[in-house]
Amino acid sequence: MEGGRSRVLCKFFMHGACLKGSDCQFSHNWSDNASQVCTFYQRGLCTYGAHCRYEHVRASRITKPAPPPVPVPRHLPAAIPPGSNVDSNSTAETAVKPSSIPLKDAWQQNSGQNLVNSVAGLSLGEAEAEEPEPISNDPSDRPICAFAQAGNCPHGESCRHIHGDLCPTCGKHCLHPHRPLERENHKLQCERNKKNLEALLKSQDIECSVCLERVHSKPTVSERKFGLMSGCDHPFCVGCIRGWRSGSHAPGMDINTVVRACPVCRVPTHYVVPSVVWYFTPEEKEDIVNGYKNKLSEIDCRHFDLGNGVCPFGTSCFYKHAFKDGTLEEVKLRHLGAADGSTFIVKNVRLSDFLKF
Amino acid sequence: MTSRARLFKEYKEVHREKGGDNDIQLTCDDTNIYRWTAYIKGPVDTPYQEGVFQLAINVPEQYPLVPPQVRFVTKIFHPNVHFKTGEICLDILKTAWSPAWTLQSVCRAVIALLAHPEADSPLNCDAGNLLRSGDNRGYRSMSQMYTRLCAVHPNAGRPNSS
Numbered sequence: 086m087e088g089g090r091s092r093v094l095c096k097f098f099m100h101g102a103c104l105k106g107s108d109c110q111f112s113h114n115w116s117d118n119a120s121q122v123c124t125f126y127q128r129g130l131c132t133y134g135a136h137c138r139y140e141h142v143r144a145s146r147i148t149k150p151a152p153p154p155v156p157v158p159r160h161l162p163a164a165i166p167p168g169s170n171v172d173s174n175s176t177a178e179t180a181v182k183p184s185s186i187p188l189k190d191a192w193q194q195n196s197g198q199n200l201v202n203s204v205a206g207l208s209l210g211e212a213e214a215e216e217p218e219p220i221s222n223d224p225s226d227r228p229i230c231a232f233a234q235a236g237n238c239p240h241g242e243s244c245r246h247i248h249g250d251l252c253p254t255c256g257k258h259c260l261h262p263h264r265p266l267e268r269e270n271h272k273l274q275c276e277r278n279k280k281n282l283e284a285l286l287k288s289q290d291i292e293c294s295v296c297l298e299r300v301h302s303k304p305t306v307s308e309r310k311f312g313l314m315s316g317c318d319h320p321f322c323v324g325c326i327r328g329w330r331s332g333s334h335a336p337g338m339d340i341n342t343v344v345r346a347c348p349v350c351r352v353p354t355h356y357v358v359p360s361v362v363w364y365f366t367p368e369e370k371e372d373i374v375n376g377y378k379n380k381l382s383e384i385d386c387r388h389f390d391l392g393n394g395v396c397p398f399g400t401s402c403f404y405k406h407a408f409k410d411g412t413l414e415e416v417k418l419r420h421l422g423a424a425d426g427s428t429f430i431v432k433n434v435r436l437s438d439f440l441k442f
Numbered sequence: 443m444t445s446r447a448r449l450f451k452e453y454k455e456v457h458r459e460k461g462g463d464n465d466i467q468l469t470c471d472d473t474n475i476y477r478w479t480a481y482i483k484g485p486v487d488t489p490y491q492e493g494v495f496q497l498a499i500n501v502p503e504q505y506p507l508v509p510p511q512v513r514f515v516t517k518i519f520h521p522n523v524h525f526k527t528g529e530i531c532l533d534i535l536k537t538a539w540s541p542a543w544t545l546q547s548v549c550r551a552v553i554a555l556l557a558h559p560e561a562d563s564p565l566n567c568d569a570g571n572l573l574r575s576g577d578n579r580g581y582r583s584m585s586q587m588y589t590r591l592c593a594v595h596p597n598a599g600r601p602n603s604s
Contacts, residue, residue, distance in 0.1 A: 297544075325444075332504070
């Protein structure tokens with residue numbers, strides 16, 4: 086079954102609400118990656134432009150690997166619920182109208198069952214009779230009822246599909262009673278979604294101290310982000326605070342006590358972390374900061390440039406310092422102790438460092 | 443454009459708090475939101491008390507990343523205010539500016555400057571020298587005189603700068 090599916094992670098499944106269940110032609114396997122191709126760009130207009138988080142690949146380039154069309158024909162046998170038979174008649178019939186496949190699933194169980202009976206009565210082929218038996222006996226292979234999952238099943242108790250258990254978080258009957266792994270995944274995902282939603286809601290009223298507006302009231306989505314200060318807890322738009330820290334400043338302005346400091350409390354902050362949600366506990370802040378750092382540490386540093394360049398941030402750089410062969414850069418810091426007891430870290434030792442002019 | 447949005451925000455805030463802050467009156471030019479006028483009351487127990495001083499505020503396009511230009515329109519005898527041009531020597535208007543300051547808080551800082559003159563970085567050397575030489579009485583009487591002459595009006599209303 087898995088082989089007929091696309092290797093692209095289903096986006097509905099990612100959010101815990103794929104109504105197609107095991108009949109979905111996209112992967113329901115967490116180890117697969119979600120599609121990273123921007124469909125808006127392919128249609129000709131992506132409002133995010135260069136800031137889009139998805140890949141901007143032209144449509145002509147993507148048709149070559151063509152992940153969705155390929156699995157469709159192979160997917161057909163898998164689309165038929167295991168309860169039905171693998172009769173040549175029914176496959177031929179369904180193959181004629183591939184577009185009707187997903188719609189047909191909900192009702193196919195009945196007709197399929199009838200077919201099984203008729204076929205069993207007619208031919209009594211040993212292999213055919215054997216095959217559907219063990220599968221239909223294993224309830225974990227049967228999909229849960231999509232109607233019940235969406236809220237209301239017209240068949241009620243007499244429905245032939247399994248009715249999923251109620252998920253306490255999202256309030257939908259979407260927990261498969263016989264797939265413990267999927268249940269756990271869904272619960273985790275659901276709770277994470279709920280947490281995000283709550284945090285987002287609470288973040289609505291937070292104002293930026295630079296533009297004095299609510300951060301989430303900014304006109305474009307890309308602007309609706311907080312800039313978290315590492316040194317204090319004052320909220321800013323990420324655009325405002327970055328504009329202040331990197332803008333041109335009057336001569337005489339001290340970088341460390343004025344520009345790199347929080348505009349409100351003047352506590353020096355070495356870096357600003359962008360985040361869509363605001364935090365209300367130190368743990369939440371730590372989670373956001375760590376998540377950001379982890380994400381950056383997977384991206385190659387453009388200063389380091391796979392070993393060709395020199396990164397001015399050295400060991401403090403958040404980005405990945407890896408050479409072309411994939412090995413990570415190992416840095417041994419050299420500490421120099423001065424006579425007065427102070428130490429400093431040397432990068433490139435030059436003779437001029439030791440000369441006094 | 444961010445400067446305009448932020449100034450509108452401050453304008454609304456000033457109108458909302460009208461009457462709340464008695465010693466600062468901020469008004470915006472009817473046709474240009476980048477030009478503001480403020481009337482501040484001289485702080486009590488200083489030579490400037492009873493005086494009402496007019497400030498001209500010129501807001502640059504890059505505000506709030508760049509501080510507003512503030513100067514006294516009313517003549518004032520103070521070590522950190524230029525006697526002729528009204529220029530103010532105040533760190534938060536120059537090197538210690540922060541985008542979290544508002545025009546309102548800038549006015550409050552100017553009032554604080556009136557109460558606490560910094561004689562070591564004078565723009566008005568005469569006033570600075572009086573203070574530095576310890577002649578507090580001389581400084582008081584000079585500044586009081588100019589306050590009475592230029593900043594106190596018999597009708598106690600807004601002074602005319604002309």
